[in-house]
Amino acid sequence: MLKLKPKEIVYLLLYAIPNTVLSFGIVYIINNILAGNERFLKNYMGIVFVSIIVYSYLLNVIFQKKLNKFSFKLLYDNEKHIFSQILKAPLQRLEKLGSQRFFTAVEDLRTFSFLPYTVTHTVNSLLMLVLCLVYMFTLSTLSALIVIALIVLVAGCYFMVMKSMSKQVAQLRGYNENYYKFVDDVMKGFKELKLSFFRRESLMNNFLIPNRNQSMDLDFKINYIFLSINLISQYGLYFVVAVILFILPEMGLLSRADVISYVVIILFISGPINNIINLQQMYTRFMVANARIKKFINDFEIVDDTYNSNSKEKQDFQSLSFKDITFSYHNENEESASFTSGPINFDIQQGETIFIVGGNGSGKSTFINLLTGLYKPTGGSMLMNGEEKADVTEITQSLISAVFTDNHLFSHNYDDYQLENNEEYAALLKTMQLNGVVENDKEESARRRFSKGQSKRMSLIFALLEKKPVLVLDEWAADQDPHFRKYFYEQLIPKLKEEGKTIIAVTHDDAYFHLADRIVKFDYGKIVRDLKTTTKEELTENLWV
């Protein structure tokens, strides 16, 4: 993710080299004026000095602008990339990795907003350091070598400590990932938490507080080490100054006149050295964030198996078949499957209404996820209109609209229909008995908070507006009042059937089972009954025997 292209390196050098030469020019002039060098005590030197400062300032402004543009592009492009990766990920991957990965990835990306500042200061500081050291060499080779050795010693200690830090910075990120799980629990389980003092206390005392305390201790330790290292670098330089002032002249390695130059240079480069050292913690954070974003992108880097077609072409639907379809759930770190579905053999013809029934955990929703292409089967084949389809999602995207148990009403209209002045929408609001609830045909009126049952009805309206031939409903009627439930089974389904819809509905409402064309019963992930409905009594007899 963090890779510089040759063009960017050229830009960086085009800025950094002249800028450092100019900054060095400033030190060089100061040094020579302090040393009383005749050539520098000219009137025009003041103008040269100010010009260098102004020129260097302008160069920095221009470069900062470019670098800011580059890093913000990097930041925002990656935000978009992460979003599109999530949209491409299979449901199973998302269920396994958890939504908190998304939040920490965005947080990791934000670290890169410090990139322009860090890069500019590092490049300037490094080049400045090199030039000042070269200048020192022109004054006295041996002394320069001693000074370099001392700087290397201080830097060496620093880097050793730094190296051990990246593991701890990564560990800190891990704590934050868990923290987001607790945030998720609070947001989604707020009501359950409100109802139980014990649960709230347990969440706080046994989970959140230990997590935050461990995180705080580690965060403190990391920052304390960074701070200590910065102090080492600062005081280490005073130590170098002490060597220049008291030892090198005594040993006859440096003339008293050159001592001034050396000290001026050391004091001048102490800024860049401290910069380089301070900025190391930013690099450690960049490295960790970069590695984690890479991991995130890898974890979500899958061949996009979503059928990407915007084709409005009406699909001709006659039949859909499962041939020996199998699927398994695996718990983390477990070889054997925790639940296996199939082999499933199933057929549905155009215009049929099928109710999927069975006990809790019998595999109905898993079947719906396979049918809608959200789960990829581990074996078997799917046929549409008698023709085998390699890409299951091709079937689902073009044919099926669905309302899931945990339906969601989007905050905006992402579909290709408009609600305003849409007669079909107005008619559906009436059919769903929502015309008194939804005030008008404006988007805002459709995207507010509804009661659970109303929200399901809105989702069904949106599913019907997609005008796809197959409608899949997972326990849709479970949230409806008895009056509307009766209306749904006895009038709405027959009406949709009359309009040519093929309906597959998961249901527990055995009072209405007889109203389907067929009942498909699941148990332990397998179809154990596939019955044509006749009379209510006959069905009851056949279904439960």
Ligand SMILES: Nc1ncnc2c1ncn2[C@@H]1O[C@H](COP(=O)(O)OP(=O)(O)OP(=O)(O)O)[C@@H](O)[C@H]1O
């Ligand atoms: N994401 C998952 N990971 C692992 N196991 C799962 C997952 N989802 C469901 N299961 C397991 O698979 C089995 C079938 O679950 P499924 O949701 O398909 O049942 P269901 O028939 O729809 O039940 P219900 O009537 O309660 O909604 C259950 O044992 C369940 O615990």
